[in-house]
Each structure stands twice: as C-alpha cells, then as structure tokens.
Amino acid sequence: MPRTTAETRKQPDTRITARLIGRIKSLISTGAVSPGSKFPPERELAKEFGANRASVRQALKVLEIMGVLSQHVGDGTYLSESAETILNEPIDFLVLLDDLSQHELFETRLMMEPELAARAAERATAEDLSTLRNAIFSMERSKTVRERLNADLAFHDAIFRASGNRICHLLFKSIHRTLLMSMSQLSDRVSLDRPLMFHRKIYDAIRGRNPEDARRCMQQHITDARDLLGKSHPSN
Amino acid sequence: MPRTTAETRKQPDTRITARLIGRIKSLISTGAVSPGSKFPPERELAKEFGANRASVRQALKVLEIMGVLSQHVGDGTYLSESAETILNEPIDFLVLLDDLSQHELFETRLMMEPELAARAAERATAEDLSTLRNAIFSMERSKTVRERLNADLAFHDAIFRASGNRICHLLFKSIHRTLLMSMSQLSDRVSLDRPLMFHRKIYDAIRGRNPEDARRCMQQHITDARDLLGKSHPSN
DNA sequence: TACGATTAATTGGTCCAGCCATAGTGAAGC
DNA sequence: GCTTCACTATGGCTGGACCAATTAATCGTA
Structure with missing residues (x-):
C-alpha cells in the first residue's frame, strides 16, 4: 500500500522561497526592474531581502526555469523581455x-x-x-x-x-x-x-x-x- | 539510474539544476515515483545524482512551486496526484x-x-x-x-x-x-x-x-x- | 496489557562560508 | 590604437552546520 497521506496537511506559514518570489514579483510589477534590464546581484538581493543567498537562488531558479528571467555567470540576472517559454x-x-x-x-x-x-x-x-x-x-x-x-x-x-x-x-x-x-x-x-x-x-x-x-x-x-x-x- | 551521454556531455547551457529536473522527470515517467507516493529524501537524491543537496533543492523547489510535488518538513516529498495549480x-x-x-x-x-x-x-x-x-x-x-x-x-x-x-x-x-x-x-x-x-x-x-x-x-x-x-x- | 509521555531518528528549511568559472573592466605594454 | 593581461564582479556549485517539524521507537505507569 504505497498510498500515503499527503493531502490532509496544514501549510502554516509561507516558506521563504515563496515569499522571495513574491518580493521579486513586486520588483517587476512596481517597475523597479523593467523587462530586459538587470536585477541586483544575488548577494545584494539576499541582503536586501534579509535572506540567505541560497534561498534567493532558489527563488531565482524557479523564475529562470519558467523563463521569467535569465542568469549569466560573470554578468548578471536579466528580466526577460517576454515569457516565450513560460508554459x-x-x-x-x-x-x-x-x-x-x-x-x-x-x-x-x-x-x-x-x-x-x-x-x-x-x-x-x-x-x-x-x-x-x-x-x-x-x-x-x-x-x-x-x-x-x-x-x-x-x-x-x-x-x-x-x-x-x-x-x-x-x-x-x-x-x-x-x-x-x-x-x-x-x-x-x-x-x-x-x-x-x-x-x-x-x-x-x-x-x-x-x-x-x-x-x-x-x-x-x-x-x-x-x-x-x-x-x-x-x-x- | 544509468548515465547517458547527454548528461556527461559538457554543455555550458545546461546547468545542473535543469539536468536534475530532467532526472526527476525520468523518475516520474519511468514510474519509479508514482503520483501520491514519496520521493527519496533530498540527501539521498543528492548522493544518487552526484550533486549537492542545495542543487537538488533548487530543482525540487522549481517543481514544488509549479505544483508538481509538495514537500513536508519531517515527513518527505510527495509527487502530486495531479497538477491542479501548475498553470x-x-x-x-x-x-x-x-x-x-x-x-x-x-x-x-x-x-x-x-x-x-x-x-x-x-x-x-x-x-x-x-x-x-x-x-x-x-x-x-x-x-x-x-x-x-x-x-x-x-x-x-x-x-x-x-x-x-x-x-x-x-x-x-x-x-x-x-x-x-x-x-x-x-x-x-x-x-x-x-x-x-x-x-x-x-x-x-x-x-x-x-x-x-x-x-x-x-x-x-x-x-x-x-x-x-x-x-x-x-x-x- | 494498554496507553500516554518521552526520546530518538528522519527529513525538509535555512543559513554560512568558501571556491570555481566566466564575463566585463581597465591598466599596462606594444 | 591595439592587444594582452590581471583584477573585479557575478552566477554556479559544494560542504557543512543547525533548526523545526514529523514520525517511530522506547519507556513508564496505571
């Protein structure tokens, strides 16, 4: 009986990654970061959000896979012009x-x-x-x-x-x-x-x-x- | 899981998180993990995939935000029954x-x-x-x-x-x-x-x-x- | 024996510190 | 003016550590 119980579960407080995604979403919706432009560096975002860089990286990675942004080593993180591959x-x-x-x-x-x-x-x-x-x-x-x-x-x-x-x-x-x-x-x-x-x-x-x-x-x-x-x- | 050439091939574009998502996708498509059942613990996946736990967590977090799976502290990671919220x-x-x-x-x-x-x-x-x-x-x-x-x-x-x-x-x-x-x-x-x-x-x-x-x-x-x-x- | 309480082990959540690889920058040298 | 090269900034990745929640095992008592 591999059937386990994962449905009756409470999700008390929002995990930090989800919150960080919300913060990043705000950066976009408020126009602090516009399509095509660069985000602050990860280390800076971490400090600003009061979170660890690993957590910030989780949030950024989610958005990168979705195609919302793209990251480039040695350069920075850029907001996509449009979310072509998002689906x-x-x-x-x-x-x-x-x-x-x-x-x-x-x-x-x-x-x-x-x-x-x-x-x-x-x-x-x-x-x-x-x-x-x-x-x-x-x-x-x-x-x-x-x-x-x-x-x-x-x-x-x-x-x-x-x-x-x-x-x-x-x-x-x-x-x-x-x-x-x-x-x-x-x-x-x-x-x-x-x-x-x-x-x-x-x-x-x-x-x-x-x-x-x-x-x-x-x-x-x-x-x-x-x-x-x-x-x-x-x-x- | 057998290693394929696509995984060992050097490919600057394919970051490890994307590859890990592919590996997890394989776990699902091969039936190694069926809907509703539990994934191996993060530490175990990391060892099996030859990656760090932080990287595995990035991949898992992407899938969790998409609604593909859900994670529960002290319990484990479960594959969703269906991807209700995936879009x-x-x-x-x-x-x-x-x-x-x-x-x-x-x-x-x-x-x-x-x-x-x-x-x-x-x-x-x-x-x-x-x-x-x-x-x-x-x-x-x-x-x-x-x-x-x-x-x-x-x-x-x-x-x-x-x-x-x-x-x-x-x-x-x-x-x-x-x-x-x-x-x-x-x-x-x-x-x-x-x-x-x-x-x-x-x-x-x-x-x-x-x-x-x-x-x-x-x-x-x-x-x-x-x-x-x-x-x-x-x-x- | 039965059952509640305590303890231990497991597991995801978060943080820290560090090192590497790459890309941009600017100075040095031709 | 051009190339070269060291330096810096930035993302990519690793290892380890500790916390918090959950579950399972153990113990104690009625």
Missing part, C-alpha cells in the same frame, strides 16, 4: 502527471485552433502572410523528418501569432512542441502531401480574408492529422 | 511580463469558453449538472463580494470540468483566478443580476443538451461581463 515545462509535466494522452492534446487543438485560424484570417498582417508562405516553402523543401516538423510547427506558430492572442499563442506553442517531440519518434511514413495540402488551403483562406473557410480547413487538417497518426501508431 | 504561476507572470491586459484575458475567454460550454452541453453528467446548480444557488445566497466571486468561479469551473478537457480546465481555472483576483479589488457596484441571469440560461441550455444555445449564451455572458467591467473600471 513549456508546465505542459510537459501536465502530460506526465495527468497522463494526458495525445488524443486529449489533439482534442484541445481541434477545439481551439479552427477559431484561431478564423481570427488570423481577420487580422493577419502582410508580414504574417509572408511568414506563412515561407513555412509552406520550407515544408516543401524539407528533407529530414525533423526539418519537416519544424516547418510544420512554424506554420501553426505563424497562425497563432497572427491571431493576435498571446495566451493562445504561448499555449499552443507548448502543446505543439510536446506533440511534435513525440511525433518525431515516429517513422516518416506519415504522409507529407496531405498536411501540405491543408496548409495551402488554410493559407489561401487567410490571405483571402475568409474566416469561415480558414476555420473549416483547419478543422479538417487537425482531424486528418489525428487520424493519420492514429493509423501509424495505433497503440497510442 | 497558476506561469499565467501570473504572463500577465506581469507581457503586460497582458484584462482585455486580452477576456478575449481568450470569449474565444474558448463558448466552445467549451457547447461541449459541456454534449457531455455533462448528472453530477456536473448538480454542481452547476449548486454554484447558482451559492451565488444567489452570497453575501460578500468574495463569496459571490467564488461561486462565480465554481460555476465556470464546473463547465470546464464538464467539457471533459483537462488542459482547458486548468488553463481557464488559472485565467479566472487571475481575473477574479483583480476584480475582487473592485467595488461591489458591478451588477449581480445579469451574470446570474446568464448563468441560469447557460445552465438550462446545458441541461437541455443544446450546444448551440450554450455557446451563444456563454458568449453573451462574457461579452456582458467584459462591458460591465469596462464601465466600472474604464482605466483598464
């Missing part, structure tokens, strides 16, 4: 802990991405369209599986960016990253033609400012990809 | 760093939640319906602003749960938490009647297995809430 680790552990299946990830995509494609059709800039076009070219020219998956990712990424919603952008970047990492272990038997065809159709719909078409094509695309993956790897 | 901190910092406005959070809700409500109408169990009903009752009986916001959150939470998609469930729990935390600082002038009316309509649509109505009502609900908030707090 990567969490999504990874979500898959691990909650045993999220590929099916559930695909379902999330199916639920959200068509809507995002529709928004992209309304909002895409000339630059977005160019990025989309380049992603299609890259996919056509791709020689290795890895190249192809990267191009695939770039296409969807461009759509999320064009949708103008940063939360969804970051969320789906993480989800796609997780999915592609598992897909890259598959064979290369998965058809290249069909995804490419759908990408072209989606691109045409976005360029033609046709949200409904974009939505519908994206839906077909994801459904198709899911089915293809299901056939080539039925155990999952 | 909380990231979303918080997303708002801080990328300066995500309430508008963008509302837009995300507007993009996703109607679809989730539609799914809920298709999949909701009797238990889900009961939870929704109770949330409405709680909101009717609420006396303080805090009570009301909690009941509000519970209603939407029940919908996400009923939608059957855990990723969206966690994502929107985090978003709502962030939004409500900022809304709770508002006055209580915001109307209670209108959200409650929409909740009832959404509930009826879900109970009546009418996805289209659920989608439409949810859309109206969020739009309405956004506009109310905009009026009472125009600066944001």
Whole structure:
C-alpha cells in the first residue's frame, strides 16, 4: 500500500522561497526592474531581502526555469523581455502527471485552433502572410523528418501569432512542441502531401480574408492529422 | 539510474539544476515515483545524482512551486496526484511580463469558453449538472463580494470540468483566478443580476443538451461581463 | 496489557562560508 | 590604437552546520 497521506496537511506559514518570489514579483510589477534590464546581484538581493543567498537562488531558479528571467555567470540576472517559454515545462509535466494522452492534446487543438485560424484570417498582417508562405516553402523543401516538423510547427506558430492572442499563442506553442517531440519518434511514413495540402488551403483562406473557410480547413487538417497518426501508431 | 551521454556531455547551457529536473522527470515517467507516493529524501537524491543537496533543492523547489510535488518538513516529498495549480504561476507572470491586459484575458475567454460550454452541453453528467446548480444557488445566497466571486468561479469551473478537457480546465481555472483576483479589488457596484441571469440560461441550455444555445449564451455572458467591467473600471 | 509521555531518528528549511568559472573592466605594454 | 593581461564582479556549485517539524521507537505507569 504505497498510498500515503499527503493531502490532509496544514501549510502554516509561507516558506521563504515563496515569499522571495513574491518580493521579486513586486520588483517587476512596481517597475523597479523593467523587462530586459538587470536585477541586483544575488548577494545584494539576499541582503536586501534579509535572506540567505541560497534561498534567493532558489527563488531565482524557479523564475529562470519558467523563463521569467535569465542568469549569466560573470554578468548578471536579466528580466526577460517576454515569457516565450513560460508554459513549456508546465505542459510537459501536465502530460506526465495527468497522463494526458495525445488524443486529449489533439482534442484541445481541434477545439481551439479552427477559431484561431478564423481570427488570423481577420487580422493577419502582410508580414504574417509572408511568414506563412515561407513555412509552406520550407515544408516543401524539407528533407529530414525533423526539418519537416519544424516547418510544420512554424506554420501553426505563424497562425497563432497572427491571431493576435498571446495566451493562445504561448499555449499552443507548448502543446505543439510536446506533440511534435513525440511525433518525431515516429517513422516518416506519415504522409507529407496531405498536411501540405491543408496548409495551402488554410493559407489561401487567410490571405483571402475568409474566416469561415480558414476555420473549416483547419478543422479538417487537425482531424486528418489525428487520424493519420492514429493509423501509424495505433497503440497510442 | 544509468548515465547517458547527454548528461556527461559538457554543455555550458545546461546547468545542473535543469539536468536534475530532467532526472526527476525520468523518475516520474519511468514510474519509479508514482503520483501520491514519496520521493527519496533530498540527501539521498543528492548522493544518487552526484550533486549537492542545495542543487537538488533548487530543482525540487522549481517543481514544488509549479505544483508538481509538495514537500513536508519531517515527513518527505510527495509527487502530486495531479497538477491542479501548475498553470497558476506561469499565467501570473504572463500577465506581469507581457503586460497582458484584462482585455486580452477576456478575449481568450470569449474565444474558448463558448466552445467549451457547447461541449459541456454534449457531455455533462448528472453530477456536473448538480454542481452547476449548486454554484447558482451559492451565488444567489452570497453575501460578500468574495463569496459571490467564488461561486462565480465554481460555476465556470464546473463547465470546464464538464467539457471533459483537462488542459482547458486548468488553463481557464488559472485565467479566472487571475481575473477574479483583480476584480475582487473592485467595488461591489458591478451588477449581480445579469451574470446570474446568464448563468441560469447557460445552465438550462446545458441541461437541455443544446450546444448551440450554450455557446451563444456563454458568449453573451462574457461579452456582458467584459462591458460591465469596462464601465466600472474604464482605466483598464 | 494498554496507553500516554518521552526520546530518538528522519527529513525538509535555512543559513554560512568558501571556491570555481566566466564575463566585463581597465591598466599596462606594444 | 591595439592587444594582452590581471583584477573585479557575478552566477554556479559544494560542504557543512543547525533548526523545526514529523514520525517511530522506547519507556513508564496505571
């Protein structure tokens, strides 16, 4: 009976690391440290916060892994311009802990991405369209599986960016990253033609400012990809 | 645990804490530590990983803040049953760093939640319906602003749960938490009647297995809430 | 024997002090 | 003016120490 009792437990006082994270959060929200600028050195923060350097380092490490800040030996600690990778680790552990299946990830995509494609059709800039076009070219020219998956990712990424919603952008970047990492272990038997065809159709719909078409094509695309993956790897 | 070349390879970018997180991730994915069970003590992990205890603690602290595991003095470190709060901190910092406005959070809700409500109408169990009903009752009986916001959150939470998609469930729990935390600082002038009316309509649509109505009502609900908030707090 | 109190061992929380590796700085030397 | 090199600052990491909370073992008494 490995089942132990960890749930009925009181958490009396906030641990120092959590408090320090709060202090650092304050430094950011008050503008004492602005994006891209440098934090005070660890030894100084420790003195200022009245804590040990090891504790400060714990707090800073949490934020570094999340992508909130980056540390450089001999130089200093810098606040990130934006938290590009902030959802990567969490999504990874979500898959691990909650045993999220590929099916559930695909379902999330199916639920959200068509809507995002529709928004992209309304909002895409000339630059977005160019990025989309380049992603299609890259996919056509791709020689290795890895190249192809990267191009695939770039296409969807461009759509999320064009949708103008940063939360969804970051969320789906993480989800796609997780999915592609598992897909890259598959064979290369998965058809290249069909995804490419759908990408072209989606691109045409976005360029033609046709949200409904974009939505519908994206839906077909994801459904198709899911089915293809299901056939080539039925155990999952 | 066998040492791989990736771990012994000299890689200036990969600091020891990141590698340790990878090792811990392996412990989880291989089933060496299952959800709810206990990790080896820090001192033991340090010896096994060939690292200092302080470094191990940094890695563990990252995972604890993310909600992957929980640590208890005198007892031990336990792997979480599921990562309920794993997206909380990231979303918080997303708002801080990328300066995500309430508008963008509302837009995300507007993009996703109607679809989730539609799914809920298709999949909701009797238990889900009961939870929704109770949330409405709680909101009717609420006396303080805090009570009301909690009941509000519970209603939407029940919908996400009923939608059957855990990723969206966690994502929107985090978003709502962030939004409500900022809304709770508002006055209580915001109307209670209108959200409650929409909740009832959404509930009826879900109970009546009418996805289209659920989608439409949810859309109206969020739009309405956004506009109310905009009026009472125009600066944001 | 049964049960409460005491003691000991375990474990995470925190702190201290030190050394290393790297990056920036500025002086010295050409 | 340029390169070279020592110096300094900073993060990376280690070892050890002690504290506080929890659990398990032990003891004492009714």
